[in-house]
Amino acid sequence: MIKMWIAVAAAAAIGAAAFLAGPSFRPAGTTREIRDLDGRSVVVPVHPRRIVSIVPSCTELLFAAGAGDQVVGVTTFCEYPAEAVSRPKVGSIFLHIEALRALDPDLVVSSHDLAAPSNEKVRGLGVPVLCLDPKNFADIASALRLLGEVTGHRETAERAAAALQKRISKIASRVRCPRRPTVYMEASSQPIIAAAPGMTADEVIRLAGGANVITESHAGKWRPISWETVLARDPEVIVLVHEYGSSLEARAGWDRLNAVREGRVHRFDKSHFLYPTPRLAIGLERLAEALHPECFDAKAR
């Protein structure tokens, strides 16, 4: 009996010591209040040194804004840029909250749309969460500038934002074609989801000189649709930005689609279309060239 009590007391002592020796919260006064892209106020450290990103697109934005060296933790899904891959991991879409805590972050960068439950957990640890949900190219530039401001890399971020905007206006100046082909862009086949108004991919279609056949929005997200809707709207161009494309021919009516008969089905790397980051400009260039080869040929000659 006494032995047991000694064991309990020892365990309690070890626990208390571990608790006291653990990372402590930073004193107030070194923080400031900022507003994110959606106008929410966030209290962030003046000089964040240990940033953890829990969403792949945020990781990409942080590195693009010049703050890569301050990023101490990412997710297993963060595959770009290459430097990010070797950073310590804090989970996949399931956050490993202990791994995150152990990294002792002073700022977590995340997305409100994609990771709201995880964000709540992080806030519960007393770590500020900055959410970035760009919905178009202007937002991506703003996100870069905001991150530059927050992390102390204003000039690098400004250069990145300006470069992005230059790239986009270059495409816009090339694509001066009077006819906009109708475009259907699919991001997953099970379930079928398509680019819809209010999201980055829809803007990519428009800037590339196309007209999205999906005209109903889905709260700024990829819209689930039925295959019969695609058949009914019979797009002139089909753009696939996912990996499961083997069963396309098995889809009822596939051969009858205008785009299939005209050979205007394009497959692109999904990483150039799915994430609201500067790489979206690559997607825009590829799509513009696919939609309007004539504009690009003329330029080459």
Next chain:
Amino acid sequence: MDWNGWPKRFIRNASMRRLGSGRVLAAAAGIWAAVAVVSVMAGADLSGVSPEIRKEVLWNLRLPRVLLAALVGAALSTAGAVFQGLFRNPLADPFVIGVSGGAALAAVLSIVLGASATVLGLAPVAAAAFVGGLLAAGVVYRLARVRGRVPLPTLLLAGFAVGALASAFLSVLLVAASRSWSEIVLWLMGSLAHTDAWSRLRIMGPAVVLAMGLAAIYARDLNMFLLGEESARHLGVEVERAKRMLLVAGAVATAAAVAVGGIIGFVGLVVPNLARALVGPDHRDVLPVSAAAGAVLVSLADLGARCAAPPLELPIGAITALAGAPFFLWVLRRKARS
């Protein structure tokens, strides 16, 4: 659980006034035809669409989809009726002998591994689910067999255990492969939104029909099972053989349904109970009425899943419960009162 009281109660009910199975079948056929017509008409706006594409949508998407729904409903309900009769337990459902667990595990594995080869024109996930379901049932049967006999309670417990094992592996896979999450979850919730419905019908239709035929052949033996295994043996039933055939029928029907529609709950549990409440306990009536009622319920539920909240497709399992549970409760209470 009152294992013995249940069949007796239903046998007593047999003497009560009940509907003829012919009338119920005719009513079900009529309702299904109406549901089918609405299902083929309802959906995306087709005005201003070329006649070719319109034909494609009606004949190659909507029609096979409602047929598939009927097939899945009939298969699950038949399997449910077979297992409830065999185990003498109104809570038995098509998934008791581990078919759903094995099918789900195999399907998710094929999704995670990115299988892309079609089997006899069948999508890889569907083929994997069919084989996985049958494999799990085979394992359960083999585990439960002792000295040439398969005690039913052992079979039931082995089914639960194998099912639990499969779902444990499934959870691990789900976390390890969170990349294919939406596809996996969609499959697990059950859906009939296929763009290759005809090829699914071509393969699974005959399988289900064969299973239903096999169950029908053994319907009389199933009646004897209601009196208990021993009594059935004394009444001249070749008990082990009948058990094996009925298990094969139930397993094939379930595996086929799961392969084409994912795991759609509730139907296989409730429809046979509903059928018994309508036409009494004789399996020569219960089996066809279950199949017909299941076909109607799933077709109706799929119409709801498709059209209730566009652009989202609701999980069909939720709709089957939503539509079927209140109706079942109503029948149950009416039955209890009379």
